Amino acid sequence: MTSPTTRAEIEHLFQMRTKAWNSRDPGGLAATHAVDGRVSSPIFGKVAGRPAIEQSYRDLFKRFADWTLEGEPLIVDGQRVAQVFQVHATHTSEFYGLAATGRRFTLQGLLMFEMAAGKIAVEKRIYDFSGLVVQLGLIKARTD
Amino acid sequence: MTRDEAVALVALREDAFRRADAHGLAATYTEDAVMLSPMFGTVTGRAAIEASHRRLFTVFKDMVIKTDPLIFEADRGAQSWVGHATHTSEIFGVPASGRPFEIRGAFVFEFRDGLIAHERRLYDFTGLLLQLGILKAKPQ
Numbered sequence: 001m002t003s004p005t006t007r008a009e010i011e012h013l014f015q016m017r018t019k020a021w022n023s024r025d026p027g028g029l030a031a032t033h034a035v036d037g038r039v040s041s042p043i044f045g046k047v048a049g050r051p052a053i054e055q056s057y058r059d060l061f062k063r064f065a066d067w068t069l070e071g072e073p074l075i076v077d078g079q080r081v082a083q084v085f086q087v088h089a090t091h092t093s094e095f096y097g098l099a100a101t102g103r104r105f106t107l108q109g110l111l112m113f114e115m116a117a118g119k120i121a122v123e124k125r126i127y128d129f130s131g132l133v134v135q136l137g138l139i140k141a142r143t144d
Numbered sequence: 145m146t147r148d149e150a151v152a153l154v155a156l157r158e159d160a161f162r163r164a165d166a167h168g169l170a171a172t173y174t175e176d177a178v179m180l181s182p183m184f185g186t187v188t189g190r191a192a193i194e195a196s197h198r199r200l201f202t203v204f205k206d207m208v209i210k211t212d213p214l215i216f217e218a219d220r221g222a223q224s225w226v227g228h229a230t231h232t233s234e235i236f237g238v239p240a241s242g243r244p245f246e247i248r249g250a251f252v253f254e255f256r257d258g259l260i261a262h263e264r265r266l267y268d269f270t271g272l273l274l275q276l277g278i279l280k281a282k283p284q
Binding site for chain 2: 042084127130131
């Protein structure tokens with residue numbers, strides 16, 4: 001049985017994530033997930049395993065080349081972690097069949113994590129995905 | 145505030161939610177609390193927060209929220225949830241549609257003096273409006 005990840009270790013891991021987010025480094029971000037880690041994402045659905053998670057980050061930075069994520073201070077409760085985030089980005093490549101529009105968007109949401117053996121075992125992302133889709137013009141919202 | 149106190153407070157909220165008890169929910173906020181909600185905007189003060197919950201339980205009469213365990217540290221907390229309800233009264237000028245919906249989201253809390261001083265609600269609000277037919281998706 002592995003020992004629980006300490007708060008200091010969690011802080012360190014998330015500092016690595018911040019660096020990887022800032023340099024848009026899929027490998028660096030994927031390295032913070034367990035080999036058998038799972039991600040639940042409105043954009044990517046359920047993603048299982050580090051290679052698939054890395055590919056999802058790669059796809060993210062292709063579609064939104066200037067993706068900038070700002071995370072608020074962590075809420076750490078044992079092996080569970082929550083972090084409010086804001087994203088600013090531009091739609092720079094095909095997304096759900098929609099060619100790059102050059103549209104800018106912002107997004108606020110919550111990331112929830114479960115840690116195991118010093119890595120992220122489970123990540124759940126919560127945000128206004130439909131709002132993102134509308135901001136990109138993938139669907140047009142009308143009220144008539 | 146201790147973790148146990150925070151867990152007890154959110155348990156009180158869940159119980160009040162089950163009873164659609166707007167007053168009981170409002171009692172879990174400080175007098176000067178601020179709530180940021182996609183649906184209600186910025187709501188300031190316990191009385192206004194109570195009114196927003198009253199409105200919520202009118203618009204979505206059968207609202208049920210299933211919460212996950214609270215994540216808590218140093219007077220801050222986060223809690224994810226899944227909500228189910230039916231659109232039973234006017235909202236944003238659209239009369240009751242009778243449409244059911246499901247929505248996933250999260251509460252982000254800041255606690256003070258044993259109560260909620262600040263709350264942010266994060267969820268797919270646009271998706272909710274689409275499910276209710278208040279907004280209609282028109283593919284490009």
